Structure formats: structure tokens, C-alpha cells
Amino acid sequence: MNSDVQIAGDPLALPHLLPPVPAHPATVAGFAGLARSIAADRAAWAPLVRYDTTTRWYHRLRTVPQATVGYEVWLLSWVPGQGSGRHDHGASSGVLTVLEGELTEHTATGPRALAAGAQRVFAPGYVHEVVNDALAPAVSLHIYFPGLTDMPMHPSQAASSGGAAAPSEVLAP
């Protein structure tokens, strides 16, 4: 019996016929995949992480200008008790990926525990509050597309979350 390769030819043998590999994600799934690939490269992000008990720590890993796809990648740390405050992300969509530890996301539907490896994808207008309710520090990766330019704060619904909004939250949830 002939195989598909025997019948149609090996597409890998004709690289000029393959679609070009995009340099940047162009779909939500693509951004989620980018987050997973960054998460898997622990040696690249782990040395950058800092923990700050006085204010939320964050670091911008990547900025791709609006002229192309337009997105930003942020690395954030959360010591126990730190939180984002309740907010949305303006016109940006996003992918939140927990790299280490555990975070709790509060939304209108209730709390959701996010262990290392968990991902949340959200559209513009999505409102949430993220806190570290655990006893160990946590690290998360956030991709916003387009890049985050506005992060309106909302009145907190989770009085028991213990997460107070830090001034740095203006552009880093």
C-alpha cells in the first residue's frame, strides 16, 4: 500500500511550498503557545525574578511594536498576600500563565485556584483580581495584545482576598 508521502510527495522535501513560519503569534492560541514556550525556558526567566515585600515586582520581557502584531510580555512575582486589585485590561486581550507557586483569581463567577502551569485567556473588558493566598511566593507570566495601555481599577468584591492594589498596578496586573 502506498503511503501519503509516496502518493503526494514529502512536503518537507519542498520547503519553498511550506507556509512561512510567522515570527509572532497572530491568534489567541498562538499567544498561549508563546507563553508556554517561555514558561518552559525556566533558565531564561528564573534568574530575573525578584521578590519585593513592599511593592509588586514586575519586569517587561518583551515588547513588540504595534506596527506588527503588537504585544507585551511581562514577568511578575507575588509574595504571600500580594494582589492586583480588581481591574480590567482596557482594550487588551491577554494570557496569564502561572510559572511557579499558586495564585487565586477572583472573578464574578467566584475564586479559581491557578497552580503552576495554569493558563487563563481573556478578552478586552474581562474583570478579575489576582492574589497570592498561598504561603509561598508565586511567579506569573502575562502577555497582552495589543500592549497594555490602560488598566482601570474596579471596586474590590473579594474583601477576604487580602490583596491591595499597588501603585505599580497601573500597567502591570
Ligand SMILES: [Fe+2]
Ligand atoms: Fe489582570
